[in-house]
Amino acid sequence: MSSHATDRGLRSATPLTNLIVLGGLVGVAIASPSLAVRGAALAGVLGLAAWSGVRARTFLRRLRFVILFAVVLFVAQALSIREGVPWIDRGVHITDIGLLAGAAMALRFLVILASSFLFVSVVDPDRLAGAFIRWGVPYRYGYLLILSLRFVPFFQRELQIVREAQTVRGIRPSIRSVRGIRRAIRYTFVPVLVSGLMRVESIALSMNGRCFGLHRRRTAPRAERVHAADIVVLGWIGILVGLSIVAARGGWI
Amino acid sequence: MRSSSAFDVTLDGLRIRYPDRDRPALDGVTETIAAGETVVITGASGCGKSTLCRAIGGFVPELIPADVEGEILIGKDSVWTTDSARIAQRVGYVQQDADAQICTLRVEREVAFGPENLCLPRGEIDRRVDEGLSAVGIEHLRNRETTELSGGEKQRLAIASILAMQPQVLLLDEPTANLDPEGARSLFDLLRRLRTERGTTLVIVEHRLCPVLGLEPRFLVLDRGRLVGRHAGEHIAPRAVGTTPTNGERTLRSERLLSVERLSFAYDAPLLSDLTFEVRRGEIVGVIGPNGGGKTTLLRLIAGLAEPDRGRIDRESDALGFAFQHPHHQIFERTVRGELLIDGPERDAGEIEDWLEEGRLGGLGGVPPLSLSLGEQRRLTLVATVRRRPDLLLLDEPFIGQDVRNVAWIVSRIRAHCDAGGAAIVVTHDIPLLRTLADRLLFVDHESILGSPSDVFDRLRAAGRDAFHPEAWGAGG
Numbered sequence: 001m002s003s004h005a006t007d008r009g010l011r012s013a014t015p016l017t018n019l020i021v022l023g024g025l026v027g028v029a030i031a032s033p034s035l036a037v038r039g040a041a042l043a044g045v046l047g048l049a050a051w052s053g054v055r056a057r058t059f060l061r062r063l064r065f066v067i068l069f070a071v072v073l074f075v076a077q078a079l080s081i082r083e084g085v086p087w088i089d090r091g092v093h094i095t096d097i098g099l100l101a102g103a104a105m106a107l108r109f110l111v112i113l114a115s116s117f118l119f120v121s122v123v124d125p126d127r128l129a130g131a132f133i134r135w136g137v138p139y140r141y142g143y144l145l146i147l148s149l150r151f152v153p154f155f156q157r158e159l160q161i162v163r164e165a166q167t168v169r170g171i172r173p174s175i176r177s178v179r180g181i182r183r184a185i186r187y188t189f190v191p192v193l194v195s196g197l198m199r200v201e202s203i204a205l206s207m208n209g210r211c212f213g214l215h216r217r218r219t220a221p222r223a224e225r226v227h228a229a230d231i232v233v234l235g236w237i238g239i240l241v242g243l244s245i246v247a248a249r250g251g252w253i
Numbered sequence: 254m255r256s257s258s259a260f261d262v263t264l265d266g267l268r269i270r271y272p273d274r275d276r277p278a279l280d281g282v283t284e285t286i287a288a289g290e291t292v293v294i295t296g297a298s299g300c301g302k303s304t305l306c307r308a309i310g311g312f313v314p315e316l317i318p319a320d321v322e323g324e325i326l327i328g329k330d331s332v333w334t335t336d337s338a339r340i341a342q343r344v345g346y347v348q349q350d351a352d353a354q355i356c357t358l359r360v361e362r363e364v365a366f367g368p369e370n371l372c373l374p375r376g377e378i379d380r381r382v383d384e385g386l387s388a389v390g391i392e393h394l395r396n397r398e399t400t401e402l403s404g405g406e407k408q409r410l411a412i413a414s415i416l417a418m419q420p421q422v423l424l425l426d427e428p429t430a431n432l433d434p435e436g437a438r439s440l441f442d443l444l445r446r447l448r449t450e451r452g453t454t455l456v457i458v459e460h461r462l463c464p465v466l467g468l469e470p471r472f473l474v475l476d477r478g479r480l481v482g483r484h485a486g487e488h489i490a491p492r493a494v495g496t497t498p499t500n501g502e503r504t505l506r507s508e509r510l511l512s513v514e515r516l517s518f519a520y521d522a523p524l525l526s527d528l529t530f531e532v533r534r535g536e537i538v539g540v541i542g543p544n545g546g547g548k549t550t551l552l553r554l555i556a557g558l559a560e561p562d563r564g565r566i567d568r569e570s571d572a573l574g575f576a577f578q579h580p581h582h583q584i585f586e587r588t589v590r591g592e593l594l595i596d597g598p599e600r601d602a603g604e605i606e607d608w609l610e611e612g613r614l615g616g617l618g619g620v621p622p623l624s625l626s627l628g629e630q631r632r633l634t635l636v637a638t639v640r641r642r643p644d645l646l647l648l649d650e651p652f653i654g655q656d657v658r659n660v661a662w663i664v665s666r667i668r669a670h671c672d673a674g675g676a677a678i679v680v681t682h683d684i685p686l687l688r689t690l691a692d693r694l695l696f697v698d699h700e701s702i703l704g705s706p707s708d709v710f711d712r713l714r715a716a717g718r719d720a721f722h723p724e725a726w727g728a729g730g
Binding site for chain 2: 149154219
């Protein structure tokens, strides 16, 4: 179990490196007082996403509600803080401190969420579970993670197929009445749930049928190799954390 | 060559009844399957074939609750008293729905999953992964995500992952149901090799008997849970293999029902490219092609469930019926009868019962649809689709899980629909059946071929794809 030849950026880095990067970015977003450092963290996340082959369109689409909420946070902070030098004072009262606080809040929110999305996008759950198992986590719990993640695309796909099945049968679930809601639940969630339960039974048979749980231990996944990407991103996150500490001590904004 | 550690499988008065059914799924089955033997279990849909496989695999009642009587021995060990994971070291089970048995996210990891559970050394696991992948011809998918695979590719993966366990007894529940003809042929070649080189005992559930004759199996025939026949291959062939009903005199009309023009569609890679064809009233168009070639996608595009990247699709009528590949997606109600009442024109109970009788689902009106066998569920969704009297009928693998009589019923329904002025597009891997059922064939791959069945078959054979020719499956030209 390791990265593949076609993987690049964070995709080729080890799960441990990815965890450190995620932890570092979240730490910087929470602890750093400096807007410049937080901005560098956000730019770094976007750069890492591009380097790792995550399509910009996909990444931004996933983040669209996060970006929208960050804008709302910025505006709310800017409008609600009265202290500081006024920038606008006609109808609404906006000060420099309000703008800085809004930007700080929005950037913190964006860095945490964007780095989490990036982590989920680039880390292979199989490799992550393998890493947990190598670190001593019982393999049953490691596979719990894999199976949970296996069910995410499954439910997304099942929901889409069930909606398509409703379309071709002319079923239009409505939520405008109690009866409509009950019908929508029965015709949408029940088939998806039933599919899920059937899937659980089949997977249980499949795992049992391949001796899962027969022994207390199982062959450990192959150890991860360290690539150039690991060194590059660990170096970068080290510099960012260092800058964050310097900024905190020096009182940078 | 018979393996020194081979095991007989002994069934003695086996009776299994599921909690939600009055009738036992298996009733007094007594049989011995000798080590190294190849046995094909056949019989009508819902006769207990899958239950028998699951019981031999040790899953009943440990994982699937049921009342059990009698005995199953693997060698000298009773499956009732042996942990199913231990049984799995000797018995490998490839389920009917291959997609549902994949439990990891990468192809390579899936094949390695079983050997890792056996605590084998890493080098041996790598060797088994290589061997399993190459045995079913999917080495090129090694690094792919399992969620991205087509139905047929998943079936091959499921088989590879069981082969990596090197079981002495291999249970395969309709293993070719989702495989394209080339995949099915390579699977049977593989099974032949397993039998001769490793002495593996093969127990295969299969409705289409022609393809398995090459394995020289013994046939066990089940009927409503009872073992009613044991036959050598040469004896069962003329009777149970069945003959494909011919198309007879059919009239095609000139009125166009569907026009597809320069259709192109891609997911990550191009799938359909510059596809152009028309469907007229009265016409049956068969769609064949390799797994992952775009057959189901074509039906989804025609149904308006996906948008083409380029080109256009013009439907002359919006009255369209689409029976999906996996019937449980189209089942919404609590009872079989309720399912037909959702959107059908009849409200009269008698008419509903007539439809159920016609779909060979008589007496099942009050049963929860999802407790039906896969074949029965498929007929239910088919009945629900055709009774709405659509003009254009889209059927995705309607013959999977159906016995000879049910296939004949489905064929007759399709013909009746088209004779009444409708048209049908039928996706199936059942090549011999399409030879006589379809008026025209569409082969879908990177390049498509459209024409009369004999023309398309001949062109495919000339292109070296003779697995798509009916003669490869024992049907005359």
